[in-house]
Amino acid sequence: MVLTEFRPIYTIMKKTFLSLLASACVVAPGLFSGAAQAQFLDGPPERIVPDSQMQVQLSYAPVVKQTAPAVVNVYTSRTVRARSGADFFERMFGMQRAPQERVESSLGSGVIVRSNGIIVTNAHVVKGADELKVVLNDRREFPAEIVAQDEEIDVAVLKIETNGERLPALAIQSQSDDLEIGDIVLAIGNPFGVGQTVTSGIVSALGRTNVTDLSSFIQTDAAVNPGNSGGALVDLSGELIGVNTAIFSRSGGSNGIGFAIPSELVSRAVDSAISEGRIVRPWIGARTNAVDATMASALGLDRSKGAVINEILPKGPADKVGLEKGDVILSVDGTPINDDSGLRFKLATLRKGQEVAIRYFREGKERTVNVETDIPQETPERDERKIEGMNPFDGATLVNMSPALGEELGFDPFISGVMVLKIERGSAANYNRLRPGDFLIGLNDEDITSTRQLESLLETVESDEGWKLSIDRNGRIGVLPTRYLPREQ
Numbered sequence: 001m002v003l004t005e006f007r008p009i010y011t012i013m014k015k016t017f018l019s020l021l022a023s024a025c026v027v028a029p030g031l032f033s034g035a036a037q038a039q040f041l042d043g044p045p046e047r048i049v050p051d052s053q054m055q056v057q058l059s060y061a062p063v064v065k066q067t068a069p070a071v072v073n074v075y076t077s078r079t080v081r082a083r084s085g086a087d088f089f090e091r092m093f094g095m096q097r098a099p100q101e102r103v104e105s106s107l108g109s110g111v112i113v114r115s116n117g118i119i120v121t122n123a124h125v126v127k128g129a130d131e132l133k134v135v136l137n138d139r140r141e142f143p144a145e146i147v148a149q150d151e152e153i154d155v156a157v158l159k160i161e162t163n164g165e166r167l168p169a170l171a172i173q174s175q176s177d178d179l180e181i182g183d184i185v186l187a188i189g190n191p192f193g194v195g196q197t198v199t200s201g202i203v204s205a206l207g208r209t210n211v212t213d214l215s216s217f218i219q220t221d222a223a224v225n226p227g228n229s230g231g232a233l234v235d236l237s238g239e240l241i242g243v244n245t246a247i248f249s250r251s252g253g254s255n256g257i258g259f260a261i262p263s264e265l266v267s268r269a270v271d272s273a274i275s276e277g278r279i280v281r282p283w284i285g286a287r288t289n290a291v292d293a294t295m296a297s298a299l300g301l302d303r304s305k306g307a308v309i310n311e312i313l314p315k316g317p318a319d320k321v322g323l324e325k326g327d328v329i330l331s332v333d334g335t336p337i338n339d340d341s342g343l344r345f346k347l348a349t350l351r352k353g354q355e356v357a358i359r360y361f362r363e364g365k366e367r368t369v370n371v372e373t374d375i376p377q378e379t380p381e382r383d384e385r386k387i388e389g390m391n392p393f394d395g396a397t398l399v400n401m402s403p404a405l406g407e408e409l410g411f412d413p414f415i416s417g418v419m420v421l422k423i424e425r426g427s428a429a430n431y432n433r434l435r436p437g438d439f440l441i442g443l444n445d446e447d448i449t450s451t452r453q454l455e456s457l458l459e460t461v462e463s464d465e466g467w468k469l470s471i472d473r474n475g476r477i478g479v480l481p482t483r484y485l486p487r488e489q
Contacts, residue, residue, distance in 0.1 A: 071112075074144070109190045110134065117142075117160040153261065170234070173267075174267055180203065185202065186234050187223065191227040217261065221257065283413070299361070308326065327362050331359040384421065384451070396422070398440070419440070
């Protein structure tokens with residue numbers, strides 16, 4: 001992600017950015033009379049520019065009254081362990097102070113999307129939380145639990161117990177095709193903890209894919225600030241069109257460039273969380289990259305567009321229908337694909353097993369093929385194991401990487417091998433500088449192929465002097481000398 005840090009709302013630093021100037025007004029639904037009202041009832045309201053003082057003075061209050069009760073405050077607390085700095089004598093004699101614990105609190109926003117207490121917010125709002133509390137618009141407080149979350153798309157689904165009470169909920173706009181640049185939108189949330197706030201603006205751009213690795217954001221100039229994360233972006237029909245998540249800013253405050261996760265992705269994430277207990281993102285079993293100008297010229301494309309396939313999963317959906325390495329995916333079910341982020345976003349809005357028409361470019365010709373989406377498979381099984389004993393891995397939790405686990409953790413789903421998942425503080429693994437995300441390649445010139453095989457290997461290795469461990473860390477392969485065994489208890 002191109003984000004500098006996680007504040008309750010992302011703050012993204014950028015050296016230069018063209019200012020976006022636009023203005024438009026749409027008269028709020030329900031405020032018309034006569035023919036205009038009849039037109040609204042028959043179908044979507046016609047977009048018009050106000051042509052009278054009366055129309056300019058019309059209020060968004062009816063929309064706010066309709067939507068604001070479904071927007072909540074999300075409070076989190078987490079316990080953080082920190083080691084205080086050692087003084088001169090402690091450093092001199094190798095003394096260490098005991099870790100100190102402190103409780104950190106943060107706030108964000110959320111949206112009730114099911115009247116039985118299902119709430120959607122950002123994953124970064126609830127990340128690492130030990131305790132979650134949701135405060136409704138009427139000031140009632142409820143403990144909340146996380147149903148599912150996906151950090152890559154920055155969506156989390158929460159649940160509060162309502163004891164049968166039906167809460168006000170926002171309808172999620174299932175498709176964003178009707179959304180146009182210039183449409184008026186309202187952002188509702190809890191910026192800076194001052195309480196629920198409503199700001200207005202327009203849709204400044206659609207399909208922004210240069211914000212995160214998997215995105216197709218709605219850009220708006222409605223004021224969005226820290227604390228707005230997870231809050232609602234609604235249209236003048238009172239429907240949820242997006243969940244506010246990020247801003248471009250030099251100062252940390254709103255500069256009029258905010259981003260929201262589109263409703264179609266939010267809707268799919270909520271449905272998946274409720275039905276499967278996790279957020280599942282379909283795929284076609286192909287690794288892709290964006291097409292730049294040089295590549296477009298080499299492939300025979302008239303301009304840089306699409307996502308070029310550079311790897312195919314054997315027996316995956318793409319492989320089954322004959323897609324090949326070098327094919328450029330141009331559209332999915334008629335939706336143009338500009339880059340690989342756009343492709344991944346489009347697939348993430350689909351259901352498992354949904355058949356889609358993929359238009360692609362090969363050898364100077366455009367072709368179309370129907371592909372049935374699937375979810376990444378957990379093959380091999382993760383077989384999570386915590387290693388214990390007099391060896392350099394003591395205190396490390398290891399897993400077998402698979403496409404499913406790769407997608408779940410935000411890794412390349414095509415990566416395989418044994419990965420370090422967690423490291424216990426103060427353990428031998430910690431002392432020997434192993435890190436979560438390290439891939440274990442070999443031990444004392446023996447290849448590491450699985451967690452089970454590594455455990456068996458550890459039982460046969462006799463080395464009191466040292467262990468030669470080969471690892472892959474962020475794509476760089478090296479040898480990590482490990483000479484220290486855990487202390488006896």
